[in-house]
Amino acid sequence: MQELKPRPPASAGEMLGHPKGLYLLFGTEMWERLSYYGMRGIFVFYLTSAATAAVFGWQQMSQTELQSQALSYLGWYAMLVYLTPIVGGWVADNVWGQRRSIIFGGILMMFGQFSLGFPHKWLPDGTEIYFLWLGLALMIIGNGFFKPNISTMVGDLYEEGDKRRDTAFTIFYMGINIGSILGYLVVGWIGEKVNYQLGFIVAGIGMLLGVILQLLKSHHYLGEIGVKPSAKLGQKTNAADKHKPLTPEERDRIKVILILGLFTVVFWAGFEQAAGSMNLFAKYNTDLHIFGFEIPASWLQMVNPLFIIILAPIMASLWVGLGDREPNSPTKFSMGLIFLGLGFVSMCGAALQIGDSETIKASPWWLVLAYVFHTIGELCLSPIGLSMVTKLSPLRFVSLMMGLWFAFIGIANKGAAEIGKLVGENGPLETFGGVALAAIFAGILLFFLRNKLVDWMHGAEQEHTEIRPATKEEISITADHEGTPPRHFSAD
Structure with a gap:
């Protein structure tokens, strides 16, 4: 078993009922998400632009081939972004500590953005593609050190049992959504209306501001939190317990x-x-x-974080108001898949509107409606997934299972790129329609499996439905799959 000792609290005082360090972490995360989502919003546009194709020697490619290649780059990047936190989290826990890890990760991501934005005219011919690869590699590695550690520090601001922790994560994850909105708004505008590479530079400046904020204020507002690795703060593991065989109940829960x-x-x-x-x-x-x-086209992606902020409190209140009638976790999963499918039904409407014409454009409201459905689906599924992994995993394997869960998401991101390529090959109507049918079918199948899964949880579902209302609100508002929960778990 693990013996968890609380981190020493910061001593810089409080603001609005919370340690001031919370707002420092909020600001750091906001700038990092602005950088990440801003880059993601314009990345495929940059790779499919005529200017980029000329520089990289892709002039002979058709627009469909360019889009397919851009989606491949995006798919590999997005997959690896979810795998490297396993390494970054281990290094922080055992070698560097959270504070040093997020600074290191932030600096790497900053230089990654600057590598993408480095002016092509200043580079020797033939070397431009290497700066693209270098930028992506730096951001992948940097994300691995940043992502799993900053949210851990939020939890470490509070002693075990402090009821303010739930609200703290609500505040912190608002920083994720605000940062993503600003990223699409600012970087998207600059990238599409001025210059894509300038957009990457602006995204890098956003990350620079987050790093500077940490370097200047962390000692004062965070005290000793995140300085020493967790392994050196008194955590101990019983080796015999670690190698104990799984019980039938544990095997069911892992299934x-x-x-x-x-x-x-x-x-x-x-x-x-x-x-x-x-x-x-x-x-x-x-x-x-x-x-x-x-x-700018990238602005439509703001619909998701905007509606997370709007809908999350509403859905949290709905779950709490249902009381004993609240759907169980597999049912919420199935609802999430069905809402995802409905979003792609809306995309089919957009595809039908343009038909085979190269001049008719679809109404943007089809995409807005699709993103709203997807957001509702995300709120049903994402926080439940993270919560269930912590509740169902044997304590000695909880980090391994959380890493596996993020590996599932990484594989999904690579799969998303492969599905996206089908739009160019088969057309948007057939591709979006296929995704809609697959998602709705998966949701219905899971609905019929729900009772068996609840049986295999062996009581964990009852524990879930007894979570305090404040925690329900917190996990609903934190329903962003980019948010990594802290690795030090405690029962509510």
Whole structure:
């Protein structure tokens, strides 16, 4: 068993009832998400632009081939982004500590953005593609050190049993959504309306601001939190317990994680079309005039974080208000998949509107409606997945199972790229229609499996339904799959 000792609290005082360090972490995360989502919003546009194709020697490719290649780059990047936190989390826990790890990760991501944005005219001919690969590699590795550690520090601001911790994560994850909105808004505008590479530079400056904020204020507002590795703070593991065979109950619970993991792959493979095929559809097949103003295509991706902020408290109140009638976790998973499918039904409407015409553009409201459905699906599924892994995993394997869960999401991101390529090969109607049918079918199948899965949970579902209302609100608002829960778990 693990013996968990609380981190020493910061001593810089409080603001609005919380340690001031919370708002420092909020700001750092906000700038990092601005950088990440801003880059993601314009990445496929950059790779499919005529100027980029000329520089990289891709002039002979058709637009469909360019889009397919861009989606491949995006798919590999998005998959590896979810695998490297396993390494970064281990290094922080055993070698560096959280604080040093997030600074290191932030610096790498900053230089990664600057590598993408380095002016081509300043580079020797033939070397431009290497800066693209270097930038992606730096951001992948940097993300691995940043992502799993900053949310851990939020939990470490509070002693075990401090009821403010639930609300703290609500505040912190608002930083994720605000940062993503600002990323699409600012970087998207600069990238599409001015210059894509300048957009990457601006994204890098956003990450630089987050790093500077940490370097200047962390000692004062965080005290000793995150300085020493967890392994040196008194955590001990009983070796005999670690190698103890799994009980039948533990095996059943792990089966539930693996089965829900497969459905998770289906969900995120569809959901992550947002950065790929749906983003390209918005750019090249959508009338971007809204209320007389032509918006950048990447702005449509703001619908997701915006509606997370709007809908999360509503859905949290709905779950709490249902009381004993609240759907169990597999049922919520199935609802998430069905809402995802409905979003792609809306995308089919957009595809039907343009038909085979190269001049007719789809209404942007089809995409807005699709993103709203996808957001509702995300709120049903994402926080439940993270919560269930912590509740169902044997304590001695909880880090391994959480790593496996994020590996499922990483595989889904690579699958999303492969699905996105089908739009160019088969057309948007057939591809979006296929995703809609697959998601709805998976949701219905999971609905019929729900009772068996609950049986295999051996009481964990009852524990879930007894979570305090404040915690329900917290996990609903934190329903962003980019948010990694802390690795030090405690029962509510």
